[in-house]
Amino acid sequence: MKPRVVLVDDHAIFRAGVRGELGDSVNVIGEAESVADAVPLIRELDPDVVLLDVHLGDGGGEAVIAAVAPERPAVKFLALSVSDAAEDVIGVIRAGAGGYVTKTISGEELADAIVRVSVGDAVFSPRLAGFVLDAFRAGDRVGDDAELDELSAREREVLQLIARGYRYKEIAARLHLSIKTVESHVSSVLRKLQLSSRHELTRWAAERRLI
DSSP: OOOEEEEEOSOHHHHHHHHHHHTTSSEEEEEESSHHHHHHHHHHHOOSEEEEOSEETTEEHHHHHHHHTTTOTTOEEEEEESOOOHHHHHHHHHHTOSEEEETTOOHHHHHHHHHHHHTTOOEEOGGGTTTTOTTOOTTOOOTTOHHHHTSOHHHHHHHHHHHTTOOHHHHHHHHTOOHHHHHHHHHHHHHHHTOOSHHHHHHHHHHTTOO
16 A cells, blocks of 8 residues: 655645656655644644655744644654755654655655655665764764663664664675574664664664764
8 A cells, every 4th residue: 555645845846846756656645835734734634654844934844743743643754855964864853753865865765765664664865874973883882871881782783774774684784694683683672772663763873863
């Protein structure tokens, strides 16, 4: 089943372009150009995914998420922005977005990102993945975070890659591990951090600037 999507952006021409690029790969069921328009529309339509800009005329994507998420916990949010600034990415992920991609993304890649976010995966444009990694290297201490110190060097690597949106098979290939071993590491990380999903793990990592 195609994800049901609400598109939130303050430029009508851009929204039309996104619709054209996505084609029939997803089901765009509504559009809004502001926080004021988006919040009631999302509550009414209850989409699978909200594709939203970070900066809107009367606020930002964070405001939309804050207003909707408590009432519609099943709705997923994917930020789509021209900005690749660290504060924008961290801010919207902390608010509850399941991913962040820039407007240089292709239509095919965007459709894939929407589908992945709809099923709970975390998705980030590759160019965003490294901008806050300087403090996070396998085996290094990052501040005095007691929870992070519970993780092994390998678990930190897996945590980092999961939070950056890689799939299990991609992590397995990158780290030269079996998929079952990756799954085992993910389960261990979630247990040690007392988290229940990839989305929560991504938010946890973003808050600590580990992505």
